[in-house]
Amino acid sequence: MKKNIAGRFVLLVVLLMGGCAYLGAHGPSIHLYPDVHAGITEDGECLGCHHPDAPQGTPTPHPNLKGCLKCHQDDVEQEE
Numbered sequence: 189m190k191k192n193i194a195g196r197f198v199l200l201v202v203l204l205m206g207g208c209a210y211l212g213a214h215g216p217s218i219h220l221y222p223d224v225h226a227g228i229t230e231d232g233e234c235l236g237c238h239h240p241d242a243p244q245g246t247p248t249p250h251p252n253l254k255g256c257l258k259c260h261q262d263d264v265e266q267e268e
């Protein structure tokens with residue numbers, strides 16, 4: 189029973205932030221490019237390089253989403 193709570197919380201957050209199109213979806217991980225993303229731990233930094241108006245990397249198709257790291261850092265545990 190209890191082990192499902194974390195999963196449901198993630199689902200809720202995803203729904204709130206991304207809508208149904210992103211249900212359960214994970215984007216490509218920033219760790220595909222570890223050199224570029226070394227030391228980047230804040231959502232606010234992402235758009236500096238990925239905003240469609242001034243992209244230095246791949247422009248994001250969803251600049252208005254919050255919580256980039258929740259969907260884009262698979263395989264790593266981040267310390268708060």
Ligand code: HEC
Pocket residue numbers: 202205206210213214215216231234235238246247248249250251252253254255256257258259260
């Ligand atoms: C709810 C999960 C979620 C959130 C939050 C999210 N993304 Fe994504 N992102 C995805 C998914 C899934 C894809 C791949 C599908 C697509 O292109 O729409 C993607 C694609 C991308 C791509 C393009 C990758 C490619 O190969 O074209 C970039 C860049 C990106 N996201 C950056 C960001 C940034 C920056 C933020 C925060 C402002 C963010 N994402 C927030 C799920 C998310």
Ligand code: HEC
Pocket residue numbers: 215216217218220221224225228229230231233234235236237238244245246256257260
């Ligand atoms: C210093 C600039 C910079 C910052 C800050 C940055 N990125 Fe990137 N990102 C890049 C570059 C450059 C690439 C590689 C693009 C390529 O070569 O296709 C990349 C690649 C990516 C990709 C893979 C895109 C693909 O084509 O598959 C994702 C997803 C992504 N970044 C998400 C993020 C997220 C989320 C953040 C914030 C935590 C972030 N980036 C912060 C520059 C940056």
